[in-house]
Amino acid sequence: MELYAERGFDATTVAEIAERAGLTERTFFRHYADKREVLFAGATELQELLVRQVDQAPAGMPAMDVIGAALTAMATEMFAEGHDYARQRQAIIMANADLRERELIKFAALGAAVAESLRRRGVTDPAASLAAEAGIAIFKVAFERWVSDTGQRSLAQLMLDSMAELRLVTHPEELASDESSG
Amino acid sequence: MELYAERGFDATTVAEIAERAGLTERTFFRHYADKREVLFAGATELQELLVRQVDQAPAGMPAMDVIGAALTAMATEMFAEGHDYARQRQAIIMANADLRERELIKFAALGAAVAESLRRRGVTDPAASLAAEAGIAIFKVAFERWVSDTGQRSLAQLMLDSMAELRLVTHPEELASDESSG
DNA sequence: ACTCTGATGTCAGTGACTGCCATCACTGTA
DNA sequence: TACAGTGATGGCAGTCACTGACATCAGAGT
Known part of the structure; x- marks a missing residue:
């Protein structure tokens, strides 16, 4: 590092x-399998934590709610590692194409693992994949904001915000008066 | 190849x-920039086509509708390249971790380009990113099915199906009677 | 014939990554 | 103590992706 x-x-x-x-x-x-892996050693723990959260969610809970709960739980538990450390690591990653690739593969593995966990809950196949992908998208947006932010808002809060925004995009008919202000 | x-x-x-x-x-x-790039040479054309579709969509059309139209247009125009060729290439890619990484980076670039195009249309920033990510997710699911399928259904049709399924996931309250049958 | 340009060949080098084998610390057993 | 087994490490040679520098060559324009 x-x-x-x-x-x-x-x-x-x-x-x-x-x-x-x-x-x-x-x-x-x-x-380390390769030079890049140094920066992504913690990714497996993160994945295990997320999968555990999804697995342990109460039965019958809608898929996106499960995802949301798992993401916020992860945000609270995991990123006690420190904002500064995460920011430095992210700067290194973003400065290099190979590292950006590796980060994407980690996200994809995360998505696949979450999708599999959802399937274990009985969520049908396309829905599970799409919900997992949506979850990853939410995580990406929130994490990016958290890293580039001055550090005022918690990752968990940013996660909730980005989740609400995804709903706004996919449910435009539900919006009350937020469109012109965003 | x-x-x-x-x-x-x-x-x-x-x-x-x-x-x-x-x-x-x-x-x-x-x-070719590297050994892998041989298999992804056509990705830039695909991206340009998709961005052009988004750019040329009628003003005022909702983001997800724009995405949907662009994806189906791309599916029709682009994949005259042949089902068999795509399947062989995909087999090669899936058999190797480095190639899977490269594929993901191509998808991410696609998503970023589409998001930027949406922003040019006046779609606000988080919505643009999320809509683009959702579009990529739709594309991935449809493409995967198309490749693993026997070839009965067109990519465009599979794209529409996967898009409808995303709506089902994100709008569970809209579903009529589909939940128990899937 | 001359020049310019762009694509190619040639060569030497760097550095990531691997296979193979020796070494060494540690553990359990007699 | 002596011995054997095991796992982590060092040392070494080798492969191969990829790069920089320079020479060469074909074609276009004059």
Whole structure:
């Protein structure tokens, strides 16, 4: 992380990382599948947490409500890791095309895992996929705001906001008077 | 494409591709940014077509309707490339993690471009992003079905189906009697 | 014949990643 | 203590994607 922040991702060699970490290049690749994985090590925990939330949601709850509850729960529990750390990591990721790719694959894996969890709840197949994708979209928007924001609002709150906005988009006939002000 | 299909993506070296194509390895990299790009060369055209459709949609049309019209138009115009070719390419892509990553980045670029196009129409920022993401989700589901299907139904029809299903997920209160039968 | 330009070939190099084998710390067993 | 097994690590050589620098060559214009 230090080296990536100092000189950028591309300009950092695995040999340098290994040296700074006090181990061999060979050993580095035994811990991380590739150079990028250093930045995405926590993604699996995040996925497990989200899936657990969906699995444990009360039966009969509508799919999007389950998603919403899981997302806000994740936002509260998970991102105690710190706003600054998340921001630095995100800056590194956004500065490099390969890292952006890897981030997308992580999101996709998240979506797939959530969809599978929804299916376990009895949600039918297209609905499960679409609800999961919508959830990921909500998460992306909220997370992006949280990172680029000065840090005033909590990730959980931003998650709720972005969820409400998705409803506005897909249910335009429900809107009262919000259209002209947004 | 031949080599990828014959012996797999990983087992195919750029040197082999260059030899089969009758050119140098160096020249290959002048045409394609990397080894994967061979399979995604057509993605830019697809993106331009989609953006053009959104840009040219009548003013005042709701965002999701614009997306829907653009997607079906794209489905009709674009995928005259052939079902078999698309299926072979998709098999190659799904068999390799790096290729799946690249596909996701292409989808993300598509989404970003569509969102930008929606913003040019005056759609406000969160709505534009979310509508675009929803459009991509619709496209993914429809495309996946089209590829894995025996080829009976057109991509355009599958696109309409998946779009209707997204509405069902996000507007559960509208459903008439479909829930128990799906 | 000359020049300019763009596409290609040639060559050497960097760096990510892998396979193979030796080493070493640690654990359980006699 | 001695011994064997196991898991993590180091060391080393190799493959291969990808890049930069330079030479070459074909075609267009003059």
